Amino acid sequence: MKKAALFLLLCCGLSMTAWADVTRYFSAIQSDPHALYAFLRAMPKGGELHYHLAGGAYPEVMLNLAATKPYCLDTATGSVITTGSCSAAMSSHNLAVNTDLYQQYLKAWSLKDFHSGKETAEEHFFAAFSKFMPVVAENEAQMLVDVLQRADAQNEQYMEILTIPDDAKSASFGALLKDKATDAEKLALLQKNEDFQANIKLTVAKGHEILQQTRSLLGCDKNPMAKGCGVEARFQYYILRQLPDDEFFAMSVNAFEVAAQSPDFVGINLVQEEDVPAALKPYKRQMQVLNFLQQRYPKVHISLHAGELSASNVPPEDLRFHIHDAVMVGHDERIGHGVDILHEDKADELVKTMTQRNIAVEVNLTSNAWLVGAKSATHPLHYYLEHQVPIVLSTDDEGILRTDLTHEYVKAVREQHLNYQDLKIMTRNALTYSFLPGRSLWRDPKIFVRVDECQSYSALSCQKFLAASEKARLQKQLEDKLAQFEASYS
Ligand SMILES: [Zn+2]
Incomplete structure (x- = not known):
């Protein structure tokens, strides 16, 4: 049976007639960018997993x-x-x-x-x-208000937002590490240092305060239906990849500790331009640092910007291993960008591994076009899709780039020729591959077969399952919204 036909049988939770109607409507409007924007803005979306607060607020x-x-x-x-x-x-x-x-x-x-x-x-x-x-x-909560209201207006449910509430103070503790020869000694020193531990606590507390303040500014306690309140937000603490080694190490420890201690921080990330010497030279060493720390904090989720590179900006040698090392050494669970995949050594083997491990790629079409010149046919999106690598669409920095998530969906249709079915998979992926706690609703996330407990949503086993999993609860909400959205075209 063809994959598309199998998808139709397994995925939809609605009649074949409703599915035919919504896909027919999509086909009719897909070449009209305005009608397409309106349709895709209303389409329920899992959300965004690659979002910088600093570049996201307009x-x-x-x-x-x-x-x-x-x-x-x-x-x-x-x-x-x-x-x-x-x-x-x-x-x-x-x-x-x-x-x-x-x-x-x-x-x-x-x-x-x-x-x-x-x-x-x-x-x-x-x-x-x-x-x-x-x-x-000084204004993170006010900016987050803008971000969540815009996401809500596009029917998004969830966002993983990159921010460092300690303003990178953690990096300054690298100065304490210069006489320590091994990573184990460096980690031991930081674990005993009261000021460093206080900075971890400050990061955790400030992160929580930002989320609380944001909800207060949105007025969610008085009116849970207020614009922005319907979007669940979590943070990733990010590490600056251009820092000298000891500063990088200290910031990395802060990242792992914060993500281990706080439910508000669901993972860590690695940011800044990847194509400058300060980032290229230490790349392998930085993956080793992540490997070292991941073994000590195995429950911390990792998503890394990797492969945001182009042949015009770096020598060929630098294009051959960043995604590989992120996955195989840095314990990366999601790749941010991954644009240079076809320049990687043994790219076919690498994407096969990514598919087997369910490692998703966060694709940012507008960002990739502006910053690394990857657009239309030169973007590797279809290479990933052909190899069944899960894809999640995101904006990266919508405020600086003058875009929004709906516009990224429009671009995916107009420039990458994706259809409604492709987009529906990607909108589900935004929750499936999120770092939200709990088991996924999907036993098989590639063809959307539900877990045994939820073969029937009304079964007691499913109610218990959903009660125990925040991720599955949001997934179920998305399924309900998608069914309603699709039925409205019947
Ligand atoms: Zn980014």
Whole structure:
């Protein structure tokens, strides 16, 4: 039996007529980007698993926040300074009244109207973070409000958001490690260091506070139906890959500890440009550090940015092993980007392993087009799909990139020629491959066969199963929403 036919029999939980109606409607509108956007915005989505808080909130939100606070502007660089005082001419209040200044900052903080010149898109993108990061550090809950409201408006259910509530203070403890010869000695020192342990506790507490404050700002306690309240949010603590070795080690220990201690942090990640010497040279060593720590914190989930590289930016030798080492050495459970897969040594074997281990790839089409030039036929999305590697669509940094998750779905249809069935699989994947606790609703996540307990949703065994698994509860909610959405086209 063909895979598509098998999918239809197993997947849908609705009549073949309803399935035929929704797919017929999709076929009718797929070449109309506006109708497609409206359809896909309404389509229930599992959510996003690759989302940077700092780059996700739209710069407009940060600029509006900055305009109401006593910050200073460095107009030469397009930066904001949140400490100290300055003349009235340099006050951030001017952002509210000076349109030219506002536009200058909006362009400095995003790819709005960007054209390559002195800077490439990649350089402009990564430079933006340091310009607005002081605003992020003081306003994370306000920014998360923007993020969750936009996600809710697109019918998303869940987000894994990358943030470091200690503002990377953990890295500074690397200075304590310079006389220690082995990783075991370094770890032992940090585990005994009171200040380092206090930083872990601070990270955990601040992360929890951000989530609570966000729900309070959204008004979820008074009105659980308020916009944004329907989206479940969890964090990943990320490690900066361009740090010197000891700083990288200290930040990594902080990451593993925070994810081990706090239910708000469901995993760890590795970020920053991958194609610069500061990231390329230590790559193998960094995977060894993750391997060392994973053995000591085996329950911590790991998703790594890996293979966000292009042949035009690095020598061929650097394209051959990043995804492999992330999977085989760094215990990576999900790959962020994975764009250079076809340059990897023995790529076919590698994707076979990824398929067998259910290692998903977080695909960010807009980001990949801007930052590594992978678009349309040059993007490896279909290579992964042909090898049954699970795919999850995400935005990466929707605020800087001027996109949203619906737009990524539209791109997947218009540029990658995916159909409704492909998108439905991907929207389910966003929960199946999430780091939410609990067993998955799917016994076989590739063809969506439910676990034995939930062959009937009304069975007592299924109610017990759902009560015990947060992941399965959200999956069941998504199934209900999808069934309702599809039935509305009958
Ligand atoms: Zn990313």
